[in-house]
Amino acid sequence: MVISKIDKMHSLSKNQQIIFDLIDKSPEPLKAYTILFNVQKKGIKAPPQVYRALDKLVEMGKIHKIESRNAFIACHNSSCQVAKATAFSICEICEKVTEISSAGLSKYLANFKDKDGMKYSKYNLEFFGLCKKCR
Amino acid sequence: MVISKIDKMHSLSKNQQIIFDLIDKSPEPLKAYTILFNVQKKGIKAPPQVYRALDKLVEMGKIHKIESRNAFIACHNSSCQVAKATAFSICEICEKVTEISSAGLSKYLANFKDKDGMKYSKYNLEFFGLCKKCR
């Protein structure tokens, strides 16, 4: 076995790489059909090709879905180990989205227990407000 | 002026009332087209009628949208004053959704500051895991 499992886990297929590169270069979250439009010249012609790649990239933690916007952003936490515990701030005017990486916040949420004492290792938090520029 | 502003703020129009009643009675979050199907006998025939009522109800804090599920649930915080600061737990197996009302959590999030010192009064948090029954 030349390629270790670890290496394998970090390797992207052709379509995954194309779509990840596009999202990673983008200064703003991209919607699925915006992505589709932008990769048609690279041979990705149909929605399922885009959605499949997006699904895998989300699973891997390489990108995150901004649920309130139906859009995708590259993970900016160095490790990409936080695929399942995400937090973002969203400007309601310019729609700028920033991934929040706060040890305090993630610790608080990872340890949060509901009324029944249940803990949840997976969560998605979206803060809304006005960014510096828009205030 | 017989009806005070306070009363007015809590009164729902005909379509809003029909749709709120349906959601409020439901044990699970309802999707827009499920709602549409269920209120057609009451004369609400087209998507815009449903979406308009949903928008208003969300604004008023009478219902909340579960963003990761595109579904709507009635507010279960007695006051309905927390329209803009919501938290839910979602079971990944049975899809049961519960609104979390934790003074500690809401206080923590309302006071959370990002790297730039920004505060956000509005947020939506969705926890994922397995409910008691599904474990």
Next chain:
DNA sequence: CTTATAAATGTTATATTATTACATAGTGTT
């Protein structure tokens, strides 16, 4: 009461987001 304004409704059409289903091709392992 009536008139101006805003809020809500009704309706058709269409835009946007996402999935199903099935056929084909590549990759890694034995």
Next chain:
DNA sequence: AACACTATGTAATAATATAACATTTATAAG
């Protein structure tokens, strides 16, 4: 080579949401 697994290609369609415009109803001021 044979197998299992993952990824890809393609067409059709399902599910979610909004635009645009006409009409009606509710509210509050004069």
